[in-house]
Amino acid sequence: MSTLEAVITSIQRLSATSRDLSALHDVLKGANDSLRTNSDLQLTTLDQLDPSKHSLGYLYLLDVLSCGPVSDVVPLIARFINGCDAAQIRLASEKFVSICKRLKDKVLELRDPLRGVAPLLAAVRKVQVSNKRLTALHPDCLQLCLLAKCYKAGFSILSDDILEVDLPRDFYLYCYYGGMICIGLKRFQKALELLYNVVTAPMHVVNAIALEAYKKYILVTLIHSGQFSVSLPKCASTAAKSNFKTLCTTYVEVGNCYNNGMISELEAVVVANSSEFEKDKNLGLVKQAVSSLYKRNILRLTQKYLTLSLQDIANMVQLANAKEAEMHVLQMIQDGQIHALINQKDGMVRFLEDPEQYKTSEMIEIMDSVIQRTIGLSKNLIAMDESLSCDPLYLGKVGRERQRYDFGDDFDTVPQKFSM
Amino acid sequence: MAPSSSSGLTFKLHPLVMLNISDHFTRVKTQLNPPPSSCANGNNPSSGDATFPQDFRVYGCVIGAQKGRTVEIFNSFELLLDPTTDTLDRSFLEKKQELYQKVFPNFYVLGWYSTGSEANESDMSIHKALMDINESPVYVLLNPAINHAQKDLPVTIYESEFHVIDGIPQSIFVNASYSIETVEAERISVDHVAHLKPSDGGSAATQLAAHLTGIHSAIKMLNSRIRVLHQYLGAMQKGDIPCDNSLLRQAASLLRSLPAAQSEKFNEDFLMEYNDKLLMSYLAMITNCTSNMNEVVDKFNTAYERNSRRGGSRTPFM
Numbered sequence: 190m191s192t193l194e195a196v197i198t199s200i201q202r203l204s205a206t207s208r209d210l211s212a213l214h215d216v217l218k219g220a221n222d223s224l225r226t227n228s229d230l231q232l233t234t235l236d237q238l239d240p241s242k243h244s245l246g247y248l249y250l251l252d253v254l255s256c257g258p259v260s261d262v263v264p265l266i267a268r269f270i271n272g273c274d275a276a277q278i279r280l281a282s283e284k285f286v287s288i289c290k291r292l293k294d295k296v297l298e299l300r301d302p303l304r305g306v307a308p309l310l311a312a313v314r315k316v317q318v319s320n321k322r323l324t325a326l327h328p329d330c331l332q333l334c335l336l337a338k339c340y341k342a343g344f345s346i347l348s349d350d351i352l353e354v355d356l357p358r359d360f361y362l363y364c365y366y367g368g369m370i371c372i373g374l375k376r377f378q379k380a381l382e383l384l385y386n387v388v389t390a391p392m393h394v395v396n397a398i399a400l401e402a403y404k405k406y407i408l409v410t411l412i413h414s415g416q417f418s419v420s421l422p423k424c425a426s427t428a429a430k431s432n433f434k435t436l437c438t439t440y441v442e443v444g445n446c447y448n449n450g451m452i453s454e455l456e457a458v459v460v461a462n463s464s465e466f467e468k469d470k471n472l473g474l475v476k477q478a479v480s481s482l483y484k485r486n487i488l489r490l491t492q493k494y495l496t497l498s499l500q501d502i503a504n505m506v507q508l509a510n511a512k513e514a515e516m517h518v519l520q521m522i523q524d525g526q527i528h529a530l531i532n533q534k535d536g537m538v539r540f541l542e543d544p545e546q547y548k549t550s551e552m553i554e555i556m557d558s559v560i561q562r563t564i565g566l567s568k569n570l571i572a573m574d575e576s577l578s579c580d581p582l583y584l585g586k587v588g589r590e591r592q593r594y595d596f597g598d599d600f601d602t603v604p605q606k607f608s609m
Numbered sequence: 610m611a612p613s614s615s616s617g618l619t620f621k622l623h624p625l626v627m628l629n630i631s632d633h634f635t636r637v638k639t640q641l642n643p644p645p646s647s648c649a650n651g652n653n654p655s656s657g658d659a660t661f662p663q664d665f666r667v668y669g670c671v672i673g674a675q676k677g678r679t680v681e682i683f684n685s686f687e688l689l690l691d692p693t694t695d696t697l698d699r700s701f702l703e704k705k706q707e708l709y710q711k712v713f714p715n716f717y718v719l720g721w722y723s724t725g726s727e728a729n730e731s732d733m734s735i736h737k738a739l740m741d742i743n744e745s746p747v748y749v750l751l752n753p754a755i756n757h758a759q760k761d762l763p764v765t766i767y768e769s770e771f772h773v774i775d776g777i778p779q780s781i782f783v784n785a786s787y788s789i790e791t792v793e794a795e796r797i798s799v800d801h802v803a804h805l806k807p808s809d810g811g812s813a814a815t816q817l818a819a820h821l822t823g824i825h826s827a828i829k830m831l832n833s834r835i836r837v838l839h840q841y842l843g844a845m846q847k848g849d850i851p852c853d854n855s856l857l858r859q860a861a862s863l864l865r866s867l868p869a870a871q872s873e874k875f876n877e878d879f880l881m882e883y884n885d886k887l888l889m890s891y892l893a894m895i896t897n898c899t900s901n902m903n904e905v906v907d908k909f910n911t912a913y914e915r916n917s918r919r920g921g922s923r924t925p926f927m
Contacts, residue, residue: 547884548877556887563894570901577905583912 196220197237200246207276210245214280217249224253240269244277252284255291263299266292267308275315282316286325293329302337309333310342321352328362335369343370347379352569361387361398368405372474377413384409388433389425395432403433404469407440411478415485417444439465443475450489452482452507483508483517484526491527491540499536511536620747620766620787621681624799626671626722627764629685630751633667634724641665666690668723668735670702671749672709672716680747681790682719684709695731696738697721720747726754728767728782736769737780745769748782762789 196216203213235254238247251269255262266288278285289312296305309330316324327346334343347367354360364387371380387402411417419441421430434441439462446455459466459475466472486506490497499511499518508514518538521527528541545552577583668690673682686705688697706718721739723732728750739746745768752763767782774781791799842860844850 546881547888548881550880552884553880553887556884556891560887560891560894563891563898567894567898567901570898570905574901574905574908577908577912580908580912583908586911586914 193224196224196246200238200243210277210280213245217246217281221249221253224250225256235265240272241274244273245280247273248278248281248284248288252288255288263292263295263304267304270308270312270315273315278315279318282324285312285316289326290329293333296333297336302333303339305333306330306337306339306342310346313346319353320349323351323354323359323363325356325359328359328366331363331366331370335366335373338373340370340373343367344374344376347371347383357390357392358398361390361396361402364390365398365402368402368409372405372409377409380409381406381413385422388429389422391426392428393426395428395436399429400433400436401469403429404437404440404471405474407437407444408471408474408478411444411447412474412481415447415481415488417448419444443478447478447482450482450486452479455479455482484521487517487521488527491529494540496537496539499531499538502538616745616768616770616785617678618768618785619679620785621679621790622749622764622766622787623673623681623683623790623792624795626682626685626749627751627762628799628802629687630667630669630722630724630749631753633669633687634751634753637665637667664725666724668697668721670697670705670721671719671747672706672713673719674715674717675719680719682747682749683716684713685722685749688721690735695734697735718742718746720749722749722751724751724753726752728765733769733780733782736782747785 199213199216203209203216235247235250238250240247247269251266255266270289270292289309292308293305296302309326313324313326313330316326330346331343334340343366347370351360351363364383368380368383368387371377371383384402384406387399388406390399392399407417419434421433442462443455443458446458456479459479463472463475466475483506487502490502490505499514502518503509503511503514506514506517508517515531515536518527518529518531522529522531528543530539530541531537532539667687669685669687671682671685673680673684675681686709688702690697702718709716718739720743721735728748732748736746736748748767748769750765750767752765754763756763764787766785766787768785769780770783771778771780772783773779838860841850842857845852845857
């Protein structure tokens, strides 16, 4: 009892400056075990503290309390997350992360993931040291967004570029969930990037997350770019290259069938393996892939013909009739995938070139933002280059293998590189 | 020493004079204060290496012609100050004057120059000593301190006048206004010196960078001046400043002389060319990024490669 009161008073006293905070942190670490066994610790004791000013102390007490049976822990934790002070939290980030995970579990138990989305979003922002660092909370937040089907909230986290990663498992989960959110928002380009990251991430043994991601990756490539290559990209790890194909044979089959371009065969394959697709919960994606085959075939037609009648299109793409062909072509024109003119009088479609002339001032803004982004990337690369040059591993290996250039300054006539 | 001259003479200064003075100063300064790399023969005193007296002065004579009320200073040459008597070397001056008289018969000694931040009392004695060659010599003073904030040239021209101060008639230096006058040849050479291209021509990259820097600073200056004009006109419109009709007329004539560049075709062409340049810089940036990426990947592979080559007889090419 006395220890509890002592702890509370020390929290109230020592929460002002950073030096006090580190002292408080040590006190709390020492008192942690005794607090766990202390039976006087109730929810009411928390009322003596203010979450925004005494965040660190509140965090410790809350952690101890939520381990045990406490009712209504969800709004408590949510209120704490919204009100806490980010600087104090970062001193004890593991505890904060474990509290948030507990929140997530509770919310999932209650089958109401929507309640956890906003607190976890705020939590991610608070625990992040910088915008470019991946934390353990990112994948949890994305998982809740997926289950609650609020994809836009999840997408706001995905728009940051991640440069530093603490745990590989967080990275895999982040990219996998992120890819799924992008698929939900129909942004297939970004989904492809994220899934590609998982598939080509370095791994020693085959990872279940990466396997699932590979299945989705195949389907999304079919939808987005209409091509399927059996071989993985060159930078994938050897474990992935040797094992993925054997473990996802049905998907590879679907991909090969897609490449041939025959709708009926593809549909037969899909129907034959639909139970497996359902098990992986990929059936919706597979159906989207099938419908995208039509688009791909029409796109191929634009490269061969200048004008075509709607009936011919229907025949070549194996659609039912000209009406359906017209609908498909119309949809594609609206999406911006092809440029064409439909003449409704005689049912002819004329395929056009890309009318973008790069003459407008909107183009200038797009180019400017793209160039700025490239400059930022270049700066990051140069920073990485410099840090690698100072790496003792690198210096050791280079020093051993380099020849001694004792021939004077004959080599520097050509400028090495034009670096900004 | 501040009051302005009342003699009514207009002074015209040629850039050659300023270049001569600054060149003289820089040369003497470098000779007194050699940079550490060039004193390989150990002539450098070991004590107080970089603390040579910075406040030394150079002296010389300016020559030119006077037509009516206009005094035009064309050229200058250097003189040594005799430290014991504090006078300029008279015999040398006369010899040089004779030589210059042969080449430029119209020019004669107009005065003298020196470097420093202000005119001193001791300068008066030198000034008086020259009065027997020219009854009213001019004193050109160059301030060698580099001040980036200062926009004007650090050159002042002084005349001597008799003023009554505290009841005693004294001759003091008074400021005289001057303008810069250039001949076409001078303009070209000043332009050349101002750009100071590297002697070996430099690589294409440095030349391009120098060229673009020049254009950038020129455009910046144009921009700031237009802004000043804009603010001025706006203030006049609001009524803060009394309307100056002659200025308004000048501004109007300037605007009317701008090329008519508002047609539709011009906009299209301009945007297309702008976009082309942007695309090219984008391509250059991507190439730059790719080369950076290549370096990073190479370094990474060297550092973290698992099976390194044993027996380093075959060194990897870059």
